[in-house]
Amino acid sequence: MYEHDVIVVGAGGAGLRAAIAAQEEGADVAIVSKLHPVRSHTGAAEGGINAALREGDSWEDHAYDTMKGSDYLGDAPAIETLCTDSPKEVIQLEHWGMAFSREEDGRVSQRPFGGLSFPRTTYAGAETGHQLLHTMYEQLVKRGITVYDEWYVSDLAVTDEERPEDRTCHGVVAYDIQSGELSGFRATEGVILATGGLGQVFDHTTNAVANTGDGVAMAYRAGVPIEDMEFIQFHPTSLPSTGVLISEGVRGEGGILYNDEGERFMFEYGYASNDGELASRDVVARAELSEVNEGRGIDDEYVHLDMRHLGEERIVDRLENILHLAKDFEGVDGLEEPMPVKPGQHYAMGGIETDENGETCVGGLYAAGECACASVHGSNRLGGNALPELIVFGKRAGAHAAGKDLGTAEIETGQRGEYELGEVDTPVQPGEIEPAGGEGDAVADGGVAAETSSGDGHDLVERAVTRERERVQSLMEKDDGVQHAEIRSDVQESMTQYVNVFREEEGLKQALEDIAEARERYQDVFVKDPSRTFNTDLIQTLETRNILDLAEAITLGALARDEFRGAHWRKEHQERKDDEWLKHTMLSWNDGTPELWYKPVILEGEDKKYEPKIRSY
Template sequence: MPSHDVLIIGAGLAGQRAALAAAQAGASVAIISKVHPVRSHSVAAAGGINAAVSVDDDWRSHAYDTVKGSDFLGDQDAIEVMCSEAPKEVLHLEHIGVTFHRNDSGQLDLRAFGGASVKRTAYVADITGQAILHVLYEQLMKHHETVDRYEEWFVTSLIKDDSGACVGVVARDIRTGRMETFAAKSTILASGGAGQAFKPTTNGLICTGDGIAQAYEIGAPLMDMEMIQYHPTTLVENGFLITEGARGEGAHLLNGDGERFMEKYAPNKMELASRDVVSRAEQTEINEGRGAGPNKEGIYLDITVVPKKRTLEALREIVNIGKDFAGVDITEEPILIRPGQHYIMGGVKTDVDGQAPGIPGLYAAGRGRLRLRARRQPPRRELAARHAHLRPPGRRARCGARPARRDARGR
């Protein structure tokens, strides 16, 4: 029976980054993935990664944008950790080989993303996830003596001992069908969301919610399972993701009448309002009969307003997707899109260090969560008071309070 200090289920960006950190700390590590690691769904993360790396930016501004974009429902302790550590993490990724795009002066180039008050998205054209995934896998090769990779193994269940602690998993070798028990002092779930429960979805066929279900079966609490994020721009035909980077480069959204309708819903941010606002606006246009396409079931994403040279440089994969899946040259004509399910915002409940309450030894990680840390965070009210200067004049702190829901106009 294989035994390790740290067992990680899932080999996407979260799983590989956790494995690399654990290996560098001297732990023996096993990483189990039901597909080859570089085929993990993180390969589909296209547009970039947010961090306040610009001299004109500040992590506190990033934190406020994140809190505001979550309708003040986000865990502000976790947001503080994520935003304050993001610049260091992006620079670390670049130092280990991620070829982030640079501008003419040699600095990291940054593009605008929805909900951000400044440009703060570092990117590798529109294949950012793929680029980071390959670099992390390459780095794991350096730790082959302490990191065991079980590629194309499927975890069927988590194991608890008599004291209620998670002590490992049962997994199946997909190629042979052989079952094996893996023992571990700590088990990290990084197996992704449950996108295949929805249609349309940007998620790959492997995103079936295995880790969430397995944790629930052994008594781990779940939270925010109703929080499902829709992405504004997915292909009408199949839900294939059209990166937010397209709007970040200046693409327009047009309804069936040719109107740039976001002016009605978010006149300040336009197409770069937060995803929920843009998705609701699009669906409102479709529901009220102003949709585009033969059946008025979509919205036009007009990338022709972006200089062709820039499109071919920064959105080259989307050019290929348009031709291959929609038969459209996006440099010459708009492409038909609609909102599609993108993120599962909820999952296994954890504290700010990623540990599941009540089940020692079980942790959860993901693109929306944090890698394991070893410091205590301040209480949420203390954090809100510390950053009170970030709130707009007249707005009071809402620590944990649920605000009134916004309509399609974001009000």
């Protein structure tokens, strides 16, 4: 067993920042990550980092924009924390040498972004995430922080008191992908989940193959509530065959969207008669899919994004990167032909419920970054607000776990403050096929809390390792059954068909049935590759379990929320219902029988209350 004060799971922007902060507070910290840090998907972020750095801007304006962008489902204490901390965190990156783009006077460049009242998006070329990730990894190397890379964390070691609020996390169980060794990692001060996105729940995503939402699923099964899972951002211009993102910059420069009949549908069909292609992401994504659904899509799948009329000089000058992406990932020459695009899953607004210090309701367990939900983004994330979230909340979680006093959080976690139980009519019973206590269900039994809370943390981690070893063995020992890839792709397809940009009650129910069926088949899942060395068959099989739990959580939330807010569109409910729905959708695993509940959104900021208004730009 390995032992450290603080264990950080995941090595993207949030994980690296958390580790550095924890070490600065004097903790012995280690990162455990299924990828080498520089492989993390933070590196694919393009746009920039919102921070109020300049004369004429203020954190208050940034907070206002963010609250409005969230469609009034963000919590004011989290948003205000993001906006007040972001400037000094961005300058910290600059002091660490990050290669930001520069102005004539040598200061870092900022540019306008959607939904912002001031050009406060600080950027480094077309590759802000890449620069941020590498800069922070460099600092990690400088500090000699231990990294267990290519170790897959498969479970948390959490005590089993009846109420999650009374439980404590003592560490994690991880599998060394290179050697097949399964080991416990005891954390005496805290575990920080920073596992990133969950795009692999869908079959068409801008996310990496590694983004399987492991942290959210593990925390959920350990009893931590997950929040606002139904809010998924779909980006309107991703390449059809791979999901690679084609920046909004193409439309910003004048790129035009056409349907199969050569019509400029954004105007022709009145989707956005004023702004056309430059309407917001959700509007354009809905328009594109409407065209396809009405038979005007190309190959019944996508639309065309044409930039040829801009001319070669301008394209090469301003959009060179897009030419590379279209060429390399779709085999299309953007100078010669229009580029095929369709909406792709891009970002999860919801995640593990935390307060503004990154703490969950389980003692010693933290979350930060895309896997967490404080909530900063509410029902819609503004471009440029993901990267500051990583560094601001990564740092806070790391420092807090290492013992720094950040003051009492205003956001209450778990069922401790004001909350109400919810109900949703589902066609099938969600959750575990055989809830905890069932016999011989080692496979599905991914992360129910350990049998007993007696003994010290060391024993608890040991028991978690034993349980996990049994689970892995049972997967490896079977000679026949279903392979994960089949289950995974069926669920991904169902999610993209029914829980996509457009959501209808019947479709959501169908998705729940599909997921339940996939759960049944997962009972028979087996790992064909017998090797202990680099067994990606096993890792992906474990990940698929996480995908099932998260697909279900997203769909349950989507079915429960009968309103239209931010990225969540419901056919039967075309209004934002503030009287009823100024509240967060919460799901608790409840030992395999998910429980739905709600807690109110916090609109009271430090000095003012954010009054919900009609969201227009």
